[in-house]
Amino acid sequence: MFGGVFTPCTLTILGVIMFLRFGQVVGQAGVLHAVLIVLAAKSITTLTTLSLSAIATNTRVKGGGAYYLISRSLGVEFGGAIGILFFTAQAISVAMYIIGFTEAFAVTFPNWSAHFVAIASLVNLITFLCVYVGAGWTIKVQYFILAVLVMALASFYAGAIADFSPAYLQTNLTSNFLPGENWFTMFALFFPAVTGIMAGANMSGDLANPSRAIPRGTLLAIAVTAVVYLSQALLLGCARPSEELISNNMVIRDIAIWPMAITAGVFAATLSSALGSMMGAPRILQAFARDEIFRSLSFFGVGSGFTNEPRRATVLTFAIAQICILLGDLNAIAPIITMFFMITYGLLNLATFYEAITKNPSYRPTFKYSHWSTSLAGSLGCLGVMFLVNWKWALGSILFIGGLHWFIRSREIESRWGDLQSGVIFERARKALLRLEVEAYHPKNWRPIIMALSGTGWTRSHIPIYGHWLTSGHGMLTLAHVVSGDIEDHAERRDRYEKVLRNFIAKEQLEAFPAVTCNALLSDGIESLIQCSGIGGLRPNTVLLGWPRDESKSEAFGANIRLIARMNRSILAMRFLSYRSEDPDADDGSDVDEHWKIPTGTIDVWWRGMENGALMMLLAHLLNRNSGWRENPIRVMRVVENEEGKGEVLKHLVELGASSRITIIPEVVVSSRPPSEVIAEASASAAIVLLGFQTPEEGKEMELYRRMEDLAGDLPRILFVDSAGGMALES
Template identity: 70%
Template sequence: MSAGETAKDHQHAKFGALGGVFTPCTLTILGVIMFLRFGQVVGQAGFWGSIAIVLAAKAITTLTSLSLSAIATNTRVRGGGAYYLISRSLGVEFGGAIGIVFFLAQAISVAMYVIGFTEALVNTFPSLAPSSTWVASVVNLATFACVYVGAGWTIKVQYAILAVLGAALTSFYLGAAGQFSVGVLQENLAPHYLAGENFFSIFALFFPAVTGIMAGANMSGDLKSPAHAIPRGTLGAVAVTALIYLSLACVLAGVRPHQELIANNFVMRDVAAWPILITAGVFAATLSSALGSMMGAPRILQALARDDVFPFLRFFGAASGKSSEPRRAAVLSFVIAQCCVLLGDLNAIAPIITMFFMITYALLNLATFFEAVTKNPSYRPTFRYCHWSLSLLGAVGCLAVMLLINWAWAVGSIVVIAAIYGYIQYREIEARWGDLQGGVVFERARRSLLRLEAMSYHPKNWRPIVLAMSSSAWNRPHLAIYGEWLTAGHGILTLAQVVCGDVEKHAERRESYERALRKFIEKQELLAFPTVVIAPYPSDGIESLVQCHGIGGFKPNTVLIGWPRSEEKAEAFGATLRLLARLRRSIICARLLRDDDDDEPAEGEEEQPRDDAWFVPEGTIDVWWRGMENGELMLLLAHLLNRNPSWRRNPIRVLRIVPNEEAVQEVRGHIANLAADSRIRIEPVVIVAKDPPAVIQQASRNAALLLLGFEAPKEGDEKSFYRRMDELAGGLPRVLFVDSAGGMTLES
């Protein structure tokens, strides 16, 4: 939970669905576009075109409202509106990106409504025309001053504004009743687009009118019950305003020719029975919309700043007064709105707002889609009328309309979102709240596991799934590091630790051991998973891990284990090797003389990582070949090791001992064919000798690493096996003994 998500944020929440959501949504939707631009929409698009525009816009906002309702009833909604909902679903990256964009959209909307108010004022008082920019600036300043004082009184007076709006519409309908002409309607059925205009450009002009569906959600921190108020208030406002716009399209198309509808921004006032009410309606609607956006924008910025997504915005997260007003954020909102006011072109501002709002809607729909499709048990919305298919349709619809309106603006908006997303991801900001990204990954992994389980296995798809018995990884990191080198980018590594003792006595310690492994993995930047088991004896723990760890196709096929330092441990070690071989697991025994495996930290001493853990010596990677049984896995492991950037300068040699000179050419040719079939670049080395230990130690004395094959000892032969392998390795510092369980082939 973020710093802003405290009980303090809710102690002043007091508005219900009608006052807190329906009224601000309705007033924002029935605003400047309806009074000053909808006549132009009908005049250019025609009756049928304007109906299509209204229905298309309402379809998108209805789908988005359904998604908004579902997601708002699935979580405890705090302040921040759409930003809060998206960030808590899609994660901090999408949340931060959309928070910035949505805040800008709301701030720019203030300018659009202020310009609309100014147009109406100048039309009523023509003497103000030369000073229209100053008038708009004063109105913008007055709007800011109202919000700076506090939002409570603004919401209370909205009922009166709604009454004025209702009176204005009534005046228009009464005036149109005596002027409606079927002939004019028929002339206006078809579109009459001006040069450079088309259906989508007019749609872009109209769409900001219906973006008011977020006006209620933006006030989520001031609602008594957001989960109850947002669905009812938003959907109610969408339905009521849809009927009003459809009726207006029909009436306007029948009362004035298209030329007048296009040219006269105040055609509704000329038609109305009492024109003064239309003027009052314009003033009331535009001012209330400006106030609504000016109230919403700072709250979005405040929530974003409190979440500390962008440290440079932290200043704007402060709250003022008993009602926690976002006054610092309001100042920035005013500055942005004023810059747009100085631009002064309503038609230029509208497409920008359209793109910002539509990409917000698309992500809100996408958030709801992913919440539903991932089948996350935590997704339990009380609003039951939204299906994942509707959310997906809403997201696709938003994206399609963005591209059709203006592909350049659409691509630019997406690039901006992607850039902000990438910046947040690059900074590796960790959210202090849960999101559905884990659910998306889980569902994808679940499906992939089931699909993998259903597929028949082929040696071509063999990958190293290594279970590294790392014990105290902090003190003996080399096994973990070699496991990382052998699997990075190719397989899966699990660092395993067996804690000897009774489960009941050590259950709590198990979690601390696993946390230590996680800390080691994070510190060393390994791509690995930790696991800890408690067992009476090490062999029992290894047996449990090998049999039970992993799922489906991700069960370990290779066990990486350290080579014992003394012959006294040979018997138990040999028994472990037999067990692993019997369980059909490949075995890698790492004999790393520079890794002090027997050094345990003193009681209470903090374990520290070895400084030389990632050291890669110069020299070759030597594979001592004795046949395909173990040789295939050894050569493949050498290849995987060589794929690591730090090992690429270490060439691979395949060495074989033969008893006489006659066999040299034949064996060399065999190794060359092996290289061709396996597509691995190797250097063949054939040595004539009868003393393998001496030859191995002499030929590989400068090697960075050598791999030797072995077979698990039979019962009773453990010590002689240990001595034999130890004699082969001699004093060489880095040796991997390999016993292959099969499952792979070099030719695949």
């Protein structure tokens, strides 16, 4: 966290703008407005870091930094567009830092000021050669650079305190803008200073634990550098008149008690930032090229040497930086970088907003301080500031992104990774069903689309109610009923049952759809419902039904679930010890209110492996997500026969909870007694118990029934689960 994220972020943030342009910002904007500029910039980067942290802790972060995170969320179209833009922004940043170094060099050695472009080009070449040969050594020297930076700041603070003047402070409180300048131009000049929040994320492929290091290191860097900039704004306004702050780019050096420390700090900060950008930009291009969004760029995806250095991409970065050195100065480059980074930050916030607002079950970040509202605020803030700073550049940048998005979409490039496109389409199903039909499926986008064989609803109200809890806000629920008989003879009866189901859904305020079919046999009705219900990607993937109440019905039940399993649907069978007898004409709903009451206790998942365990864990998580169930913790339990095996199994359960990002209480029971006795004792006070089972072969229905009844014992609420797959806990 400290070496891989905090230090490079801090070195990049406290760089060329702080040493060479922040005095001008304070001189023109005044102390009060300068403080507002810092706070506004820090607010945007803080909101963006919250979004960055959420996505970084929701997926395994590989190389490519913000490009990787955005592309894996918003999809290949935005990923391709942002890949080009973000790489370009980082490459231009190299030129900005080198120009800043050269300005400081020219002020320190006036005799060389006539050779500005030559010096900047030489520094660019040296930076390129250092990174091309091998970037590993630059990471090791960053602590020395940080020490130089701290020494430079200490020298400035000491000098500013010694030169403190109340008169200067009074005159510098208000703004003193030059012709053509305003608050927003000063914001555009300053904002590139805070764009260093991506320095750690850009090296994500080299971090040992990026999901932990990126949030902590980046937020700490933002906090520390905010204190530095706010205190510096006050001290600059107290130490020199506005005219000197505006005209003298090296005013910080003149204020310091040891000017050489500032010179060393400028050299160290600008060169380290240039090296950091020269290292980060090629890695973004390399990751982008390896995704093969544009085949013509695959040349830059090739790595060199044991450390897989992106040398081809480094050559291109050098060329772009050199062109910027020849064409522009620091004041011209800064607004361009502002736009590019604003778009990157805006899309990163937008990606997190979509992840959260679509309620994708796979969106389970371990970072808990991001909300869809903060992501939306960050995205809108970036967009607003872009237009306020320079509406022409903002419009041009947005059109550029839109054009790239349209171009990639028109080529129908398919991503090879899971993203939330299917989740967004799910929420906008009215207009997007056809597109959802052709979307490449990925376990990340699995949602519970449950068909509940609920009778009329009133008769077995526990089934639709639990179906609602398992799908509310995350999936879809269909309440299904099979009317026995021929459709020609029972069409009116079928319509009546559908009306009863609609009334039940409306009265109980369920998020569900009714489905009624007429068939001579129950098995034919189930088959018809499963095959014909839904449309496109919204077809049922799970069937919820009641567990038979007595052994005489076990054979028919086994035949029905075999039919469901053959159609590759997951099976959920609910066993409740107390519910009313089924009367097809009953509709009073006298037991409905009882089933809406949340039972006390834990949600117990008895783990026997991934075959059914993945679905059981996800169902427990979805149940726990309901507001009424949040006080019911999830326990994942397993039985071992001896004490020696307990530690290894417990470790496995802990790792399972961490990798799935589901908060669980792991519990291992050591016992040689029959499993039914262990389960009955350990889960006696559970709110609901999830047990896995396998669909029986023909002729073994009664054997399954007896075995599961023995395991369930007198437990009041059991959910038996037979998974057909299609989901992954690590997604």
